Amino acid sequence: MPKSMSYAILEAIRGEMRRDKLLTLFYEYQRPGGLEAEFGRWRVRSCAIDEHWIVGGVMGMSMIGVPAIAHIPSMATFIPYELMFNHAGKLRHMTGGQAAFPMVLWADMAKRWAFQAGQHADAGLESSYARLAGLKVVIPSNPYDAKGLMITAIRDVDPVVFCQYPVPASGPDVPDEAYTVPIGKAAVRTEGKDITIVGYAPQTVEIAKAVRQLKNDGISAEFIDPRTLAPLEGVMPTIIKSVKKTGKLLTSDEGSYNFCNCAEIIARVAEAVRGAQFKRLAFPDAPPPGAPEMINYMRVDANDIVAAAKKMVKE
Amino acid sequence: MPKSMSYAILEAIRGEMRRDKLLTLFYEYQRPGGLEAEFGRWRVRSCAIDEHWIVGGVMGMSMIGVPAIAHIPSMATFIPYELMFNHAGKLRHMTGGQAAFPMVLWADMAKRWAFQAGQHADAGLESSYARLAGLKVVIPSNPYDAKGLMITAIRDVDPVVFCQYPVPASGPDVPDEAYTVPIGKAAVRTEGKDITIVGYAPQTVEIAKAVRQLKNDGISAEFIDPRTLAPLEGVMPTIIKSVKKTGKLLTSDEGSYNFCNCAEIIARVAEAVRGAQFKRLAFPDAPPPGAPEMINYMRVDANDIVAAAKKMVKE
Amino acid sequence: MKEEVCVSESKHVVAAEKGDKTGVSRRTFLKGLGAIGPGTIFFSAGIARQAKGQYGPTYTDGLSAEQLTAMYTDMLKIRLWESKIKDLILTGGFRGVAHLYVGQEAIAVGVCNALRKDDYIASNHRGHGHLIAKGGDLGLMLAEITHKATGYCKGYGGSLHITDMSLGILGMDGIVGTAHLFGAGAAYGIKVKGTDQVAVSFGGDGSLQNSFFSSAANAAAAWKLPWIGVIENNAFQIWVRSSDVYGIQDLARRADGYGIEGRVVDGNDVLSVYNVAKYAAEKARAGGGPTIIECKTYRWYDHYGAGGAKRGVDGAFRLGYRSDRELRDWMAKDPIPRFRKFLVNEKVMTEQRADEIVAEVTQAVEDAVAFAKAQPVPKPEDGLLNVFAEGAVPLHKS
Amino acid sequence: MKEEVCVSESKHVVAAEKGDKTGVSRRTFLKGLGAIGPGTIFFSAGIARQAKGQYGPTYTDGLSAEQLTAMYTDMLKIRLWESKIKDLILTGGFRGVAHLYVGQEAIAVGVCNALRKDDYIASNHRGHGHLIAKGGDLGLMLAEITHKATGYCKGYGGSLHITDMSLGILGMDGIVGTAHLFGAGAAYGIKVKGTDQVAVSFGGDGSLQNSFFSSAANAAAAWKLPWIGVIENNAFQIWVRSSDVYGIQDLARRADGYGIEGRVVDGNDVLSVYNVAKYAAEKARAGGGPTIIECKTYRWYDHYGAGGAKRGVDGAFRLGYRSDRELRDWMAKDPIPRFRKFLVNEKVMTEQRADEIVAEVTQAVEDAVAFAKAQPVPKPEDGLLNVFAEGAVPLHKS
Numbered sequence A, B: 001m002p003k004s005m006s007y008a009i010l011e012a013i014r015g016e017m018r019r020d021k022l023l024t025l026f027y028e029y030q031r032p033g034g035l036e037a038e039f040g041r042w043r044v045r046s047c048a049i050d051e052h053w054i055v056g057g058v059m060g061m062s063m064i065g066v067p068a069i070a071h072i073p074s075m076a077t078f079i080p081y082e083l084m085f086n087h088a089g090k091l092r093h094m095t096g097g098q099a100a101f102p103m104v105l106w107a108d109m110a111k112r113w114a115f116q117a118g119q120h121a122d123a124g125l126e127s128s129y130a131r132l133a134g135l136k137v138v139i140p141s142n143p144y145d146a147k148g149l150m151i152t153a154i155r156d157v158d159p160v161v162f163c164q165y166p167v168p169a170s171g172p173d174v175p176d177e178a179y180t181v182p183i184g185k186a187a188v189r190t191e192g193k194d195i196t197i198v199g200y201a202p203q204t205v206e207i208a209k210a211v212r213q214l215k216n217d218g219i220s221a222e223f224i225d226p227r228t229l230a231p232l233e234g235v236m237p238t239i240i241k242s243v244k245k246t247g248k249l250l251t252s253d254e255g256s257y258n259f260c261n262c263a264e265i266i267a268r269v270a271e272a273v274r275g276a277q278f279k280r281l282a283f284p285d286a287p288p289p290g291a292p293e294m295i296n297y298m299r300v301d302a303n304d305i306v307a308a309a310k311k312m313v314k315e
Numbered sequence C, D: 001m002k003e004e005v006c007v008s009e010s011k012h013v014v015a016a017e018k019g020d021k022t023g024v025s026r027r028t029f030l031k032g033l034g035a036i037g038p039g040t041i042f043f044s045a046g047i048a049r050q051a052k053g054q055y056g057p058t059y060t061d062g063l064s065a066e067q068l069t070a071m072y073t074d075m076l077k078i079r080l081w082e083s084k085i086k087d088l089i090l091t092g093g094f095r096g097v098a099h100l101y102v103g104q105e106a107i108a109v110g111v112c113n114a115l116r117k118d119d120y121i122a123s124n125h126r127g128h129g130h131l132i133a134k135g136g137d138l139g140l141m142l143a144e145i146t147h148k149a150t151g152y153c154k155g156y157g158g159s160l161h162i163t164d165m166s167l168g169i170l171g172m173d174g175i176v177g178t179a180h181l182f183g184a185g186a187a188y189g190i191k192v193k194g195t196d197q198v199a200v201s202f203g204g205d206g207s208l209q210n211s212f213f214s215s216a217a218n219a220a221a222a223w224k225l226p227w228i229g230v231i232e233n234n235a236f237q238i239w240v241r242s243s244d245v246y247g248i249q250d251l252a253r254r255a256d257g258y259g260i261e262g263r264v265v266d267g268n269d270v271l272s273v274y275n276v277a278k279y280a281a282e283k284a285r286a287g288g289g290p291t292i293i294e295c296k297t298y299r300w301y302d303h304y305g306a307g308g309a310k311r312g313v314d315g316a317f318r319l320g321y322r323s324d325r326e327l328r329d330w331m332a333k334d335p336i337p338r339f340r341k342f343l344v345n346e347k348v349m350t351e352q353r354a355d356e357i358v359a360e361v362t363q364a365v366e367d368a369v370a371f372a373k374a375q376p377v378p379k380p381e382d383g384l385l386n387v388f389a390e391g392a393v394p395l396h397k398s
Ligand SMILES: Cc1ncc(C[n+]2csc(CCOP(=O)(O)OP(=O)(O)O)c2C)c(N)n1
Pocket: A028, A029, A049, A073, A075, A076, A079, C125, C126, C174, C175, C176, C203, C204, C205, C206, C207, C210, C234, C236, C237, C238, C303
């Protein structure tokens, strides 16, 4: 059985906790199975429903050189937003390089599932973090990247926001040993020449399906997963190169439309590749309703991606 | 003497408080001169340093039909972020139209001034609000728009984030009487045919200077101030029409580059106008340093805009 | 590390007791009038000085037989309607989710009966009981929980967000603690309006941190707002014991730090709850400011859904983070038979009338199920409405 | 509504007293050894039961003459260095801003002298005093405040953000309240490291809300973290009186609600502050958990900058939100002459030695000014560095 995303992440954390005797994890109710038994309560701390503590406590700890991970649930993603903005992202700069936050904000993320209205099925929150200076933001789409990016994030002396979306296992097998996946590099999931499709996390499932369908229909799509959302400097060359080749960029977001991550990607490509064709698919600018009829209608799926790609290729 | 931005806003609030006997204002230390004397402590409340109360209290009040304004200082903009996200922006939808928040989040904003490092000179925070469903976000660039937009925002039954940047008085005289400026409509500040320039708030000062300079140099720039950042649907036609005419879109942001508001504008135009040329100027993805040498070097000014516009027109 | 590692709300089996009987049949609780003494009210050490003698456990001054009967009926409504939902979930294919309130009925009913119809309540994720006690309709609630177009929130919200503004119900909310802030905000609004209404917020033992409670409490204390913060202390925050993450045992003690009167009450005794709530409401109406009431109680089911539960059987067993014995001890303090016994002893109702009420409520629950089932599902495109008061937002699928 | 309406930190003239003398000359405070009795320590009603007899006002056990002299010197350093900054601001063209600490010196010096060098402090916007008391260099501090390339933060941070990690100074911070959270977080980190260090956070009376304090206090209480929260209650949050926005008078009372020992101390008596801080630090080191210490004090200058102040004269008058009489009453409780008098009376130092120290510190301040002045300004492009540990971020001006 392939390792799940959660398993791969916990394996990464366990390995790093063995490697660094100070590395500490704060969490709320999403129990990191097995870790407390191995490392004890002080290093694996179950906290009150207090995301300011979970994140702010980790920040204070990491300031004195105790690297730490703050795990917060998906409905609380923005409670520590100002702490990450005004402190984790800024203090190194404001102190002329003295302050460091060797921390990971491990953010559990939701997707657009039914029966979980409003606060429990919102997605795309990463773009609010990606716009904050001084933070790195990564979003793995498969267990292999998840483990490698988590290890890189932990070893990074800068604060990293690690977004864990619920995505079924796919991609390469996850080795038991430690390995790293670099922050700031995109992955070309499928090579193609007719159109470039960009998306990450839950949308990779839809895009992968769409790419197979398009292939059957004679369209060769290049599918790129950015994996990192900030900084984007190392990610963009892969995407720009692709769009220079295909002349077409289609993006698909699980998050809502306005200011979604792919808007930034399109804007950067539009500056770099004149005359290309662009299309952005996304959830509407609405909260997610609980009724399945409504939310399933609103969410972008493989069929929508296929239809949009075909339209662009025909034009 | 022309009315200042602050004066125009207070005049709007005073008029609306006279008109609606329930309208209430919570604020922290930025004293809304004269209002307390006229309307009393209960309707003009000086609060503790507690932006969760200022915004959450206003939300609870507005839920029972007491319209209210929450004024928060610029370093605290993101403290109430999750309240605005998960509650003000969502509850109407989640309750099938029952819950309403007739409230204004009057957010004081900073600009890139020296001697105010990190937390006191950050700008561009509005894009984090603009990406939240269910919120309207307005950013006036002159006292006339400020008064009209504040009145519209107060009368709007939906929650509005009103961003007040420090901008010197310009534009039309502010009448003493009430009038409204619509949410969701851009303003063409200068008509032109060679290039479209988009920007708002502090950057309008630099853009206006640049437009004059460009005119002297024989380049006719069309300068558009979006005024509203969410929803953008009513704003975009003005910008798209302009770029269809000029073929060139230059944007300039006081905020940092990644995910700045103008990225969204460029992405939308790129989808709508094939073959156009794009350029985005912005503050780097760094916190604002306090030393004047550093921050002044990093901020976009009229000279940068002129140079970028000339380069685009030449290409 | 075995594959069982997982990051979820999953149970952590600590020391599941072997050989526990796995439940008590539904009927037992109605009949089982065990050896439970009358409700007791107690105060935390820190706030003992605030104790006033008059809140005796069986104090029923001002409560008519009709009202007492209505309170009994409301408790049953919560119990039977939620037990039905649990059964429906276990049956499979349920169009929704639920955080069950069973076991805590005395709190919602005690508090809401101390309020006027025009008072406000702000509720949390475990709020079905609050809504029923404030007058919520069982059919419309079930229609909402199953995301039907005619439910309270037209199917948008579901279990976590049921709202009825016409009853002063500001809504359930999925974010822990915000109810307190909205409640205190509403209380401020009452002062602006100049009415003598009261605003109550409900939160669990987990709702004290996260800034919302603190902001509410400070503002309410500073300006003597007509706010009542009800803390339903059922010992757990999902599976985390509050005693492991707080430095205080009696959560009402937190009130003192803001300059608010804090009370601890037996949350399984509806009259004790009622009396403290009544006192707090009257105090608030008279301009005396806020009160924080901690109600000690226990939830019979798992945090969420029907894990560990069986159809037709009360309680969720073998949950790992709690012992079955602990649950059983609390089930023995079941607030409903306890109240029934009191009412019968005091001749407020006969055993026969009590049984009739059970039958009536059982029927009302069946009616609600039938009603909800018959309701239409929402139209897909309605998801684009109600973002703003006017208009629809655009779709971005093509 | 006149044009004077404005939205700013501007002064609201309440009842400025007429005829007030506008200040006391700088020298007066050094000579004026008025009729101030020895420091007193008092406790809030709510926490009186926690009072322990041993913290007498003039308790100096374990403090050598050398240490006492160093404390006196540190207080003078803060006073004279900050007074110099005030004068420089009034002179015009000052390359920076400042929230002056003058009047509160006994707190920083009392607390930091109770700490070890390897203990941590987290400071706030009014933190110059904390830094000096923890060993900060006057020259490097002034260089930072004037945004020079060789200042503590290379000119990036300025007054609000001075940091010296090598001295355990986690930094000043412009956001009200976060120091408490970082302090408690550091205290948790100490437990992970397994050392017996202590982490202290400083905040004003305004720092209790906003969630940061609450999160710190709860965690520290739950797990007995070696954290000391110091609340410098100078009565104002900018111009807002805390008594208008809080429901409690003694802010240490807030501690009780978290299960933390709270102390109220005369913040103008350095030995009282020292003694309570010493007790708290020893308790924390021994695993006894956190303490919250409220120090009652007053700031002599305006919230920010030098409004209402004059060159060479102490205190800021006619500020509108406070009466000059109130300020004068507090200036009469000036912690520095009070401590000097004690030291001389107790024969710790002679009047002559005390005067020598004034001269030495005056010289040190002049040296700091000369040093800072001579330092280079930062290179513009350095603003692109230090965003991450490695590399520069790109410019987006063309
Ligand atoms: C801000 C926030 N953090 C975390 C959660 C996840 N969550 C939902 S309910 C809950 C436990 C609540 O415990 P308590 O307040 O005691 O209420 P109870 O469920 O026991 O009734 C948690 C952690 C959430 N909904 N909101």
